[in-house]
Amino acid sequence: MPDNSKQAPECFGRLDIVFPMGEDGLRVTPDTCMACAWKTECLRAASQSRDGLKLDEEKVDRAYASGNMGFFERWSKRKALKRKEQEKE
Known part of the structure; x- marks a missing residue:
């Protein structure tokens, strides 16, 4: 657990930096992030x-x-995700 007296790094919580898409199409955590407190x-x-x-x-x-997953399940889940995205705006 990080020391609360220190401020989080600038990259904190930025998805494309801390969990970028790998060459194989899957997301990976960089080694520098794995070493971070x-x-x-x-x-x-x-x-x-x-x-x-x-x-x-x-x-x-x-x-x-x-x-x-079938077409209708995919459609339903993506619709729910779009609703969540609109709620976060």
């Missing part, structure tokens, strides 16, 4: 941000592409 709080903040909804959309799309 703020990593857990940072990744949690990034996943709960408005940009973090991208993660959920990617999971839904991967499940649909792999055949683990």
Whole structure:
């Protein structure tokens, strides 16, 4: 757990920095982030941000592409995600 007397780094909670898309199309955490004392709080903040909804959309799309989810379930989940995105605005 980070020392609360220190301020979080500038990259804190920025999804494209702390959890970028890898070459294989999956998101990975960089080694520099894994060594950071703020990593857990940072990744949690990034996943709960408005940009973090991208993660959920990617999971839904991967499940649909792999055949683990049907069209209507995908449509329903994406619609719910759009509602969450509008609520965060």
